[in-house]
Structure formats: structure tokens, C-alpha cells
Amino acid sequence: MAPRFKKIEIPAKGQRITVKKGKLSIPNKPIIPVIEGDGIGRDIMKATRIVLDAAVAKAYKGKKQIAWMDVYAGENAFKMYKEWIPQETFDAIKYYYVALKGPLTTPVGGGFRSLNVTLRQVLNLYACVRPVRYFKGVPSPVKRPEKMDVVIYRENTEDVYSGIEWKKGTKEAKKVIGWINKTMKRNIRLDSGIGIKPISVKGTNALVRQAIKYAIARKRKSVTLMHKGNIMKYTEGAFRDWGYKLAAKEFKSKVISEDVLWSKYKGKQPKNKIVIKDRIADSMFQQILTRTDEYDVIATPNLNGDYMSDAAAAQVGGLGMAPGANMGDYIGLFEATHGTAPKYADKDMVNPGSLILSGVMMLEYLGWGKAADMVTKAVEKTIQKKTVTYDLHRQMKGAKKLSTSKYAEAIVKNMK
Secondary structure, three states: OOOOOOOOOOOOOOEOOEEEOOEEEOOOOEEEEEEOOOOOHHHHHHHHHHHHHHHHHHHHOOOOOOEEEEEOOOHHHHHHHOOOOOHHHHHHHHHHOEEEEOOOOOOOOOOOOOHHHHHHHHOOOOEEEEEEEOOOOOOOOOOOHHHOEEEEEEEOOOHHHHOOEEOOOOHHHHHHHHHHHHHOOOOOOOOOOEEOOOOOHHHHHHHHHHHHHHHHHOOOOEEEEEEOOOOOOOOHHHHHHHHHHHHHHHOOOOEEEHHHHHHHHOOOOOOOOEEEEEEEHHHHHHHHHHOHHHOOEEEEOHHHHHHHHHHHHHOOOOHHHOEEEEEOOOOEEEEEOOOOOHHHOOOOOOOOHHHHHHHHHHHHHHOOHHHHHHHHHHHHHHHHOOEEOHHHHOOOOOOEEOOHHHHHHHHHHOOO
């Protein structure tokens, strides 16, 4: 049954995405909920919608169209509902499955650790997916940025981000520390803050399954389980072990372990086989810089993935060029990976690249690959012409600085 909305207006000509036989069924005019976002969200969302609408129109000659449906979170929501995330926003995304979101500010004293984390947890968006690749012409601090082409699958709901922690000196912290010290014979200092780090079989399997499915569908070469299991043996070490077990059980005909690659195939990867391997987190941070092209899809617990995705993005132009999505079994919430940058809000100057490329991920999720490819090529062509926003302009000799809106117009002009 369709939810009833108080303030959300449903597009009259749009159609709902549905699930049939375990897969999304995409109509020609899907209704896509869109959260504008706070701060610079207002500027970059306008630019992104212009680019995505133009690509869909050009790619499909009017036969397909996105029916945008404004839903509310953050400052806009508080003005309208006196709530930072109203229930009908959750209901809309659950019902329509695919949504686009700008950056949100978490209010001080608003009752939320993070609006973004709240959306992920309530909607069970257990996988944060971050593709990181180089666009020719983007300034980079490394010599060979073109070697970077990875997709990071970061577990989204567990690990130290689960929010189970207590402040130093509180009754709860003292109680937990006292119980652990007495029962488990530990020696945690009494002046400590304390947190719990859960990593489950269910959470691990859901993430690794999605990463391997992606690698198979996109004909990627490997999936690397990134962990700190040499120290945290029963959480991150278990993540590694459970990942290998899932791969062997559910994808036996599609994958081989790195051990088998060398013992049976002498390091020569057979066709139509994906290699499952693992790396210790600290080693991985070095290797993503020194042996970049040896990595493809990376699956990792929450905190590792947070660090790794930003470290990888730094090699190819920073967060302004880094798209992202939060995925569940069917729901896909596509969003910019950076913050709201309030000092630049409403100045029409920031780079909308992260949100535009997140929109590309959304188009790919809809199965509209032609439009997605058109945007990607147009973005790269626009950068190569040195017509860019201020963040790239200050790093490029002879570049022309464009506003956010003019940059979007330039991308549309470069579409073919």
C-alpha cells in the first residue's frame, strides 16, 4: 500500500520502481525521491539535476525521464515539520527504492549522532559503495593517478560506528568498565570513555556478498578483504574468515582464493574467475599508493572503509571527484561524499562533481548505462578543456574558472 504524505507531492506522471523476482523493475519514468541537502547542497543539487536530466533526454530521446520527487531532511525538514528527518521521508525512500541526496548538517543538540548515519541505520543501508577512479586532466599529488580504479564496499552499520559508547565518568561507563574488569579480569583505566565494536556474521556476509556480485557483474578481477585481524582477531579477523567462507560457499564456480591462484595456477588468473584475497589494513594503506593497480574491489569493515575511501580519493583529485552510495538489498541512496561547506552555501562556486558522479552511479543502478556513460565522458571532456570550478582551477595552469551552474552547463554542452 502506498504511503500517504502530508507535505511530499507525488509527481503525477511518474511511476514507482518495484521489485519483481528479486530484482528491481524500472519504469520509463521512475519516481526518484531527492533530498536537496543543506549548505552547498542547494547549489550542487540544482547542477546535478540539470546534468542528469540532459543525459537521460539525449540518450533516450525523450522515451525515458526521471520524475523527481522532493523529500525533506535537515534544515528544510525542520522548517516544514519541526523534525530533522520526518517519518514520511523514510517512508518515501522505502517505497520508491532509489533516491538522490545532497550533504546534510547534523544539528547540535538535535538528538542525532548524524543524520546521514540515521538514514543508513533506519533504512538498513548496510553497504557504503565508493568508486574511486581518475579523470584525465584532474590535478593529482601522485605521479600515476590513472592507475587508481577501485570500488570500495564499506560495511555501514557495525564496527565502532554502531554508536554503542559511553562518556568518561558516567554511571554507565563506570558500570561497564567495572563489570569487564571484574568478570573478564581486564584492567581498563577507570578514567576511560568506552565503546563496543560489534562485527557480525550477518553484516559481514551481506557486505561481502554484494561486493562479489558487483565484481562478477562488472567483470572485475579481484575482491580484497581489508581488515586488522592480526590484532582484532575476533572482530576484524572474523570478518576476513567469514568473507572467505561466504565466497567459497555461494560463489564457488566464480571465485578462487589467492592461495589457489598461486598453488594451482602459478599466479596466472584463469578467465571468468575472480580472485578473493585479503590484506592487513596498515599494509593496504601503503599498497593503495605504491601498488595501486593490484586492487580492484575492496570489502572492509566500517572504520577502515572510511579512511581508505578518502585516502584513495586524495590520489585522484579529492572528495570533489568522489561519488558514493548507501545500498541495502534493494534500496539505493546516492549521495555526495563531502560535507555541507556552509561558508560556500548559495555562492554558486563549489564543485558539484561528487554529486554528479553519484548520479552516474544511480543511472547505472537503474540500468541506464548509456546515459551514465554520457555523463562520465562529458565530465572528463569538460575537465580536459580546463573549464572547471574554483577548487580545480587553482591547481591548473591556464584554466577557466566556472561557477557551479556554468560548470553544469559546460558538461551538458560536452555530451555526445
